[in-house]
Amino acid sequence: MSRRLLGLLLVLPALAVIALLFILPLIMSAVGAFQVDGAFGWGNFVKTFDLYTKDIIFTVVIVSLSTVLIGLASIAIGGYLTLGNNPVAVSILRFLYRWPMFIPFIVVGQLMRTFLAKNGMMNNAAVSLGLMTPMETMSFLDWRGIVFAFVWKQTPFVALLVAGAMASLNRDTIEAARNLGASKLRVLFEIIVPQVAVTLTVGLILSFVTMMSVLSVPLMINAQSPTMLTADIAFRVNAYGDYGVANALGLISLVLASSVAWIYLRISLKERT
């Protein structure tokens, strides 16, 4: 038996799982989106845009805003870890930033439900510091809560990737620029960030797609209208058994996500070849 054939045989079972349990249902959902009572048509999309246009915009805005904030926070953390002079401060930051990384989304949802609530710790701390009175407190469990939860959970992951890429850069150019009098901020944005742009983009795209498909955070934090598409899909299936509109919503989020995933595939294929 040739080594090629043997190799393919060894990979085949794992690939079959992906094909049967992911790609097949993915195709089913794409086909199902165009099926109305057994016939093909645009009915599901008409209904979807009638009912959920607001939620589609809401989802895109929330996920994009979170992605931008995650990017900025990761650059700040990675930049400080790379350029910080004070070793104690750098190790404090290194210790601090990673904690939320492996905390599951469903737990993040629960944490924020208590932390950002009207009587949550964030408001309580502000009241204790005299920044506001108990009557002025308000709940952040709306779109702000979702953005906070996403940024809280995804920043460590992107920052870890970005900091790793920054650490492996050639230090000579950085030192040279510093010696010529460039400020740290300038070095960060003109020398370091362009060199880690690929890693940053990959991390942000993976985060974007992850956030597009998280169901637990919108369910836990803000399930009222307007909400995210994931919550709508779950509602459509559980409340009405309406797979047509659910699949149409799924296809729309798929198109949104794959427009960014496409960028990812191009980057990583280019790196591989």
Next chain:
Amino acid sequence: MTALRNNLSALWWVPRGIVFGLMAFFIFGPLFNMLLWTVTEKWYFPHTFPLEYGFSSWEKVFAPRGGALESLGNSLVVALLTVVVSLALAIPAGYALARLKLPLRGVILLAFLIPQAFPNLTVYVNIARIFYEIGLNGTIPGVVLVHVSHGLVYAVWIATAAFSAIDPELEQAARNIGAGALRTFRDVTLPLAAPGLMASAIFVFLESLDEFTGSYFVGAPDVNMLPLLLYTTASGGNYQIASITALLLLVPSLVFMAVVERFLKADVLSRVGQ
């Protein structure tokens, strides 16, 4: 002059202290708030801290009819089975991707990323429909299969990296003194790759333990698991029990974060995805 400079650098700790203090508050605040809820008996607006502390919710959670033990048991069984199935698929695949010449190797590696790179919600909705037809919906094997498809990317990518980090000459040496291909794999390659495989097992275990969406559509309401218990108690407004469940899910994640570097050495890590 040096004294002045020392004073100035000491002054830098004021902005640093404020920034790190805020970071610590926003990172640990939610965790601390949850810990408080796990031991709260009575707490309402506008009190900053609970009015009464106690462990009565813990008793409720772990009471025989509390549902938590069943969910914990199901979650552990599913996670362990997911690890076994994933590794059984990923060890041969990883070995082949690392050692054997494969056509379209890059494309095959990327194929395992697909479940992570596309929004998976509608996929689970449709898997639930297929599983319903063939009687797998609401069963433990059904949930395991869904978790395997999702965790396979970690299993395969890390296993591939672990195998390619091994020096091929070690295997060659074993072959030269007469060991067969299978014996070489069992006695040389597998033990050397063990730490990396262990890391991939932990990743898959956690991924399964924390998975919500697939369990929600394929498992619920017949197979109860911890994330589902957390969701139902939280939406029922029971913050104490929801927080205790959250803590149960949180501990393995934090322990893992602390030990991951022991299993995932730099030589393996730098090869992940390549």
